Amino acid sequence: MKKKGAFGRLLAIKGAGSVLTAFIGLIVIYVAFGIMNPKVFSIMNIQNLLRSMSKYLLIGIGQSFVMITGNIDLSIGSVVGMSAMTSATLMTRGVNPFLAILLTILCGLIVGVVNGFLVGKFKLPPFIATLGTMFVARGIGYIVNGNRNTDNIASGIGKEAGDAFQNFFYYGKFAGIFNTFWIALVVFLVFFFLLAKTRTGRHIYAIGSNVDAARLSGVDVILTTTKAYLVSAFCSVVVGLILAAQAGMGNMDAGNTYEMYGVAAGVIGGVSPLGGSGILLGTFAGAGVWQILENGLNMVHAQVGIQRIVIGVIVVMAVLLDVVMRTNDKKGFKKKS
Amino acid sequence: MGEKIVSMEHITKEFPGVKALDDVHFELEAGEVMALLGENGAGKSTLVKILSGVYTLDHGSLNIFGKDYKSLTPNMAREVGVAIIHQELNMCRDLTVCQNMYLGREMKSGFVLNNAKMEKEARKYLDELGVDIDPRQVVGDLPVSKQQMIEIAKALSINAKILIMDEPTSALTSREIEELFQIIHRLKNQGCGIVYISHRLEELAHIADRVTIMRDGRFITQGNYADFTMDEIIANMVGREIKEKFPKVVCPRGEKVFEVKNLNAGRLVRDINFSLYAGEIVGIAGLMGAGRTETTRAIFGVDPKQSGKIFLDGKEITINGPMDAIRAGVVLAPEDRKKDGLCTKLSIRQNIALPNLDVIGGKSGIINKKTENDMCDKAVRELAIKTPNLEVDAATLSGGNQQKVVVAKWLARNSRVVIFDEPTRGIDVGAKVEIYHLMNQLKQRGIAVMFVSSEMPEVMGVADRIIVMCDGRITGELKGGEATQEEILRLATSFENKMAREGEEV
Numbered sequence: 001m002k003k004k005g006a007f008g009r010l011l012a013i014k015g016a017g018s019v020l021t022a023f024i025g026l027i028v029i030y031v032a033f034g035i036m037n038p039k040v041f042s043i044m045n046i047q048n049l050l051r052s053m054s055k056y057l058l059i060g061i062g063q064s065f066v067m068i069t070g071n072i073d074l075s076i077g078s079v080v081g082m083s084a085m086t087s088a089t090l091m092t093r094g095v096n097p098f099l100a101i102l103l104t105i106l107c108g109l110i111v112g113v114v115n116g117f118l119v120g121k122f123k124l125p126p127f128i129a130t131l132g133t134m135f136v137a138r139g140i141g142y143i144v145n146g147n148r149n150t151d152n153i154a155s156g157i158g159k160e161a162g163d164a165f166q167n168f169f170y171y172g173k174f175a176g177i178f179n180t181f182w183i184a185l186v187v188f189l190v191f192f193f194l195l196a197k198t199r200t201g202r203h204i205y206a207i208g209s210n211v212d213a214a215r216l217s218g219v220d221v222i223l224t225t226t227k228a229y230l231v232s233a234f235c236s237v238v239v240g241l242i243l244a245a246q247a248g249m250g251n252m253d254a255g256n257t258y259e260m261y262g263v264a265a266g267v268i269g270g271v272s273p274l275g276g277s278g279i280l281l282g283t284f285a286g287a288g289v290w291q292i293l294e295n296g297l298n299m300v301h302a303q304v305g306i307q308r309i310v311i312g313v314i315v316v317m318a319v320l321l322d323v324v325m326r327t328n329d330k331k332g333f334k335k336k337s
Numbered sequence: 338m339g340e341k342i343v344s345m346e347h348i349t350k351e352f353p354g355v356k357a358l359d360d361v362h363f364e365l366e367a368g369e370v371m372a373l374l375g376e377n378g379a380g381k382s383t384l385v386k387i388l389s390g391v392y393t394l395d396h397g398s399l400n401i402f403g404k405d406y407k408s409l410t411p412n413m414a415r416e417v418g419v420a421i422i423h424q425e426l427n428m429c430r431d432l433t434v435c436q437n438m439y440l441g442r443e444m445k446s447g448f449v450l451n452n453a454k455m456e457k458e459a460r461k462y463l464d465e466l467g468v469d470i471d472p473r474q475v476v477g478d479l480p481v482s483k484q485q486m487i488e489i490a491k492a493l494s495i496n497a498k499i500l501i502m503d504e505p506t507s508a509l510t511s512r513e514i515e516e517l518f519q520i521i522h523r524l525k526n527q528g529c530g531i532v533y534i535s536h537r538l539e540e541l542a543h544i545a546d547r548v549t550i551m552r553d554g555r556f557i558t559q560g561n562y563a564d565f566t567m568d569e570i571i572a573n574m575v576g577r578e579i580k581e582k583f584p585k586v587v588c589p590r591g592e593k594v595f596e597v598k599n600l601n602a603g604r605l606v607r608d609i610n611f612s613l614y615a616g617e618i619v620g621i622a623g624l625m626g627a628g629r630t631e632t633t634r635a636i637f638g639v640d641p642k643q644s645g646k647i648f649l650d651g652k653e654i655t656i657n658g659p660m661d662a663i664r665a666g667v668v669l670a671p672e673d674r675k676k677d678g679l680c681t682k683l684s685i686r687q688n689i690a691l692p693n694l695d696v697i698g699g700k701s702g703i704i705n706k707k708t709e710n711d712m713c714d715k716a717v718r719e720l721a722i723k724t725p726n727l728e729v730d731a732a733t734l735s736g737g738n739q740q741k742v743v744v745a746k747w748l749a750r751n752s753r754v755v756i757f758d759e760p761t762r763g764i765d766v767g768a769k770v771e772i773y774h775l776m777n778q779l780k781q782r783g784i785a786v787m788f789v790s791s792e793m794p795e796v797m798g799v800a801d802r803i804i805v806m807c808d809g810r811i812t813g814e815l816k817g818g819e820a821t822q823e824e825i826l827r828l829a830t831s832f833e834n835k836m837a838r839e840g841e842e843v
Contacts, residue, residue: 197450199443202432206440209429216391216427218412218441276431 018270022285033296053291054184062232063262070208070275071126078137080255083240088250092156112233116226150250169245208275339367348397375551376765389421390414420497430477481508510625583798586777591615600645602635613785620800628809666753681732716745737768757788
């Protein structure tokens with residue numbers, strides 16, 4: 001056991017198998033689409049792929065954090081929408097973009113705190129608690145600009161600042177790759193570190209695995225639950241800002257059903273929706289699989305309906321595969337012991 | 338004895354509707370093992386949960402190391418040196434051994450967890466206990482006995498001065514228990530005060546210095562263990578004298594009811610052959626990991642069989658899944674009542690009716706309320722299940738009564754063979770006797786009863802015939818009345834002679 005190499009050690013981490021599967025799946029799907037349409041391999045397509053994938057990655061990170069605690073966050077899509085609307089509304093009113101971003105983050109985090117308290121402290125079923133905040137956040141997104149989409153943000157802060165905002169989050173490039181991806185990557189690395197290397201991360205796994213044991217070991221369940229929801233809210237805000245930058249305005253229905261994309265990305269990458277296991281590298285792969293599917297199906301001109309069906313089947317297959325593998329694992333363990 | 342390190346006076350704790358503790362007194366000295374005794378529901382667990390900061394007390398005073406505490410949190414308790422090993426092992430199954438040991442007090446360097454250091458420390462404490470566990474293993478993959486050792490290692494690692502063990506031996510084999518006792522002795526010599534809760538009274542002679550006895554949430558008595566006889570202890574616990582620890586019913590051995598031939602299912606069920614007769618109780622003895630539970634699971638159809646034949650009343654039957662077994666009349670009362678035996682959120686009525694819905698519902702599938710109630714009333718009456726009514730949640734019953742509900746599920750459909758897996762685990766003396774009565778009752782009805790047990794006195798006292806297993810094989814069969822502990826142990830440890838496989842990873 002001690003002689004295992006770095007790769008072997010990596011595989012020994014719980015859930016690493018699913019991550020590997022997801023990455024292999026990602027490559028297979030990508031190459032398959034590439035054979036059908038070589039444009040899939042073009043630099044431009046890769047650039048676009050990475051940019052579009054970033055949204056799913058961010059959402060996936062947030063939802064994965066919450067799923068690992070054994071909960072779920074249905075308010076993600078609404079926080080995305082609320083953030084797009086809040087930031088855009090503020091900017092159309094001439095508020096400095098930096099201040100607008102800051103205020104938007106603040107608003108989003110409040111939703112995270114509310115979710116954390118409802119679930120952690122008052123022990124509401126997370127499905128119900130975040131269903132509530134989902135409606136409330138969407139409602140706030142509607143109200144901030146009087147129940148209509150905003151004008152172009154340049155109308156408030158001027159063309160120069162507007163362009164700067166849009167470029168920073170969406171249209172600009174750094175080292176040949178869109179900024180959106182770099183932003184997502186930074187967020188990913190920060191939270192990967194948080195989850196894998198810090199005490200908070202450890203506690204997040206612990207409460208998802210056995211909340212009573214964690215509490216008896218002195219883990220602050222309320223605080224840890226809230227932290228997970230805060231991560232989720234923060235990621236949602238970033239996506240909201242990206243969407244506002246993409247459109248150059250706030251769209252009231254931005255981010256609709258994104259929470260489910262987050263579940264899909266996490267689950268494809270081996271994050272257990274029951275809590276306690278999963279690593280963010282898997283979510284990365286999951287978001288990749290999701291985006292390559294969408295992109296590839298587009299490139300081979302599949303109908304939208306077909307796209308949905310394929311994606312749905314893949315999500316179920318990913319979990320099914322995991323369940324089957326686990327059952328085999330158990331049998332294998334019994335034989336060995 | 339040493340100085341008094343814990344002193345609890347007039348402790349009262351109420352939960353909605355129940356007074357769990359009423360004016361309880363408890364004390365502990367350094368370097369002693371204080372056995373805390375009482376039936377289930379006597380309030381032992383509640384008391385130690387107060388001492389370890391899980392619950393806060395309503396009234397009374399709690400003094401640890403000369404300092405009074407009004408409210409104590411698990412973290413505070415840990416800091417003053419109180420460690421508790423819970424009866425229902427509280428581990429995060431998805432985390433590793435090391436992660437569990439340091440949960441809530443992870444070592445860090447800066448912001449980052451210092452895994453290498455924690456692993457090294459964890460390894461040190463595990464080595465100290467002499468157990469072969471890799472700190473990086475995931476806890477969920479380990480057997481219960483090893484999980485227990487991890488809990489103890491955890492207690493060692495926090496330098497516990499007050500160690501509370503709630504039923505630590507219920508999942509251990511004799512050899513492991515011996516190891517545990519050695520560890521307890523060592524800790525004691527180091528000045529640790531140990532609170533020891535166990536239903537296995539025969540253990541006390543090996544370790545207990547003093548005893549505190551509780552009943553119905555009240556303090557009954559306290560004193561040196563040597564000053565009590567076992568009968569006095571039991572009488573104090575149950576408030577009445579228990580005549581027979583293992584009531585015996587003699588009835589003539591009837592016909593062969595059940596036979597298993599050449600059953601194979603994985604490494605722990607190898608070439609199993611045995612028969613059960615009407616009017617007898619067969620005990621399956623063996624060490625942890627001998628394949629006893631696996632055998633029952635294979636028979637019942639939970640795990641797939643590789644080969645083998647099963648006969649009921651002389652006719653061969655095919656069991657591919659639990660439903661086949663149940664239909665044939667072969668039923669299993671599993672080891673973990675709460676996990677596998679009962680739907681703890683459902684009422685007693687719903688639990689009893691569950692496997693019998695085909696009878697109650699008939700062809701239409703609509704549940705006949707009257708048939709259901711009649712069936713459940715009869716079961717509750719026959720087995721003397723103590724419950725105000727049928728609508729009580731199964732979870733709220735005591736361990737003994739839960740076991741009865743599990744059995745009631747099966748009796749309602751005239752089962753022929755009843756297999757119990759560890760029927761008395763975590764059950765108190767009084768209730769144990771009731772379970773034995775229950776088994777005798779089944780035996781008298783002509784049902785073939787088989788039970789798996791790790792408690793040797795129980796196997797010897799209750800079974801008419803004892804089958805001993807080791808390493809997946811049956812290694813011997815003994816008469817109930819004549820078997821000795823040594824003989825059983827010899828059979829239970831007669832491993833196959835294998836070449837020592839050195840250098841291979843475990």
